[in-house]
Amino acid sequence: MQLLCILCIWTRPGLSSPLRPICDLRVLNHFIKEAWDAEAAMRACQDACNIATNFTAPLTRVDFDDWEAMNIEEQAQEVQSGLHVLNEAISSLQASNQTDVLQSHIDASISNIASIRQVLRSLSIPEYVPPTSGGEDKEMQKVSSISELFQVHINFLRGKVHLLLANAPVCHQGVS
């Protein structure tokens, strides 16, 4: 809660001064734990949570060698585009008629994605740039259930987002 309070103070609207870097991984770990809870709740939901629609979701697979070969801009674009797509997919569930428990998980996930974007901004990670017309977007996947969507959500946060924040250049300045 203390870490969230720090995040709220830093990210409150109207704050013109630049954010101080949030390098403490416990902030992201908190969001990841809430994503675990949401995934578990959706998995238990099963039939009640099955919606006959497809969601566009980011790819979550990480090859450590390939990831290390990418520069910070490529990694940032990978994470920012994935967060953008996830946010759109989960936000589309707010309009669906879900139980209160599931609705709270959906709302928390949307809020956490916004907070993660603030953390990335504090670390001077480049913002998401939508592809221009004719340009190729990052490779995505299609998911057909809410349960599968929240699985993508947790895997994306644990994988690519965690790797990007853990190795942010701003947080490792002066360390050889």
Next chain:
Amino acid sequence: MTKMRSDRLKIVFMLCLAFITIGGQHFESKVAQLLRDETEDIKCFVEVKDLTCFWEEEEERNNLHDQYTFTYSYENKNKMACVVSSLSLLGSNKTVFFCKLPKTPFFTPLDVQVFRDGRVLYSRSLNAENFWFLDPPRNLTVMTSGKEGQLNVSWLPPLLKYIDDSLIYEVRYAVEGSNMGKVEVIKVSTMLVLLGLQPYTRYKVWVRVKPDGVAYKGYWSAWTEPVLGVTQPSGTCFLMLLETKNLFLLKKLWPDIPSPEHKFPGLFTIYKGDFKEWMSQNNGSMWGRSVHVYTEELPSPLEVLSEVSLTSHGTSQREERQAVEEDKEKESERSDSGLTDRWQEPPEAYCLVEQLRALQENPESLSQSLLLQSHDTYVTLNQNSQGDDERQVDDVFEETLPLQMLFTTAGRMSLNTSHSDLGSLQQSSGSGRLSSQSSFEYPNHTWPPKGPGYAYMAVADSGVSMDYSPMSSSRIAALGRHRMYTNDYKNEIFLHKWPLSGQHTQSGSESCMGPGW
């Protein structure tokens, strides 16, 4: 040449085998542990960056791994095959088949299957990042923290780049030899201070590691090898130990210098070291007390008389006498006793030096002899003094020798001495000339009866103190026939107290008498 080459190949093969064995110890132990703990048919774990999946050999089979096929797929892509290998576990009769996935995909569902004869034998869906099986922490160190009841424990994390911020450790510690232990869990940090420990106690410490379960999950690693640490003793005990050690070191570096102060009560405290003043105040009591310090600085005028011939031990005695002579030369300036003439060395082994040596070699003789008493003093009253004295003058024994030989003799003392005071001897001297001589006599021999004119005072000179006490008349009679040595002590006090000492100091005679033990 062929044999040499064959030997080299054998050596290389053995080295390779040893390398493989050592390198695979962790792998095999992990396989063995999962065989015990994991219930899934396909058991998987990640060591560094690659996922390994294995399964047990079915019964009724003959270890034909070629019949097995292992496939994996992810993100709805086509299945990919993996090369199957076999491993026979040491210590058990089990054989497992395993596959190590090249370029393992993380953070995405992975579908794995085992086929045999075209049919699916086992299948499983898993995320590789949930199955880390790390090696134990490295370089476990346990040190005292300098504070009571504490130990500092530190270690190094596994060599993994991305996962080191997501690890937790378990530190187990127990008193050595005890089965009861405690466990501490610590996140990320690779050091821990154990608190509340018993003082001055040996503890065993172990550490293991696993992912923290947030970004990564996995199994507990094996425990490290235990490391011993000893806590500091409690404050009181430690201070006592420290003080004892310091005192011991202090005694070793600066040993106490013996002081004769206790023999001269008040000399330093009252009279500020003024010996003359102290002597004048302690005139009467001094003669009943051991006299110290005079042997080197102020030689006594007493002569040690002996009738024992010491011809048989001339050489050794001469060596001793040569050493003594050197000391004597140093004192010649101070001495006015005329100790320049030396006795011709007696042929037999009754020189004082030999007596000393014998006593040192056989200290029991001191008690067994029943003879050596420090309080006996002998003074010879030489009736035919002139001639005998001249002869005896030649037998001078260096007074500066450590005269530790103590002896008593039974004899009769013709002098009426009530106390070991040479002055009293002087006063009570009877017929004949009282010679300021002392003699050292040894029990096994008796003095030759010199006649009624002889009186003897046994003198015991320890080299530091001289005890003078009268000798009983019965002891005089028991004195054996010995050639007597005279021993002049250049002690001006004695010179002061004994008028006749001047004659003998001029003669410079010294004697050493003693029996053969």
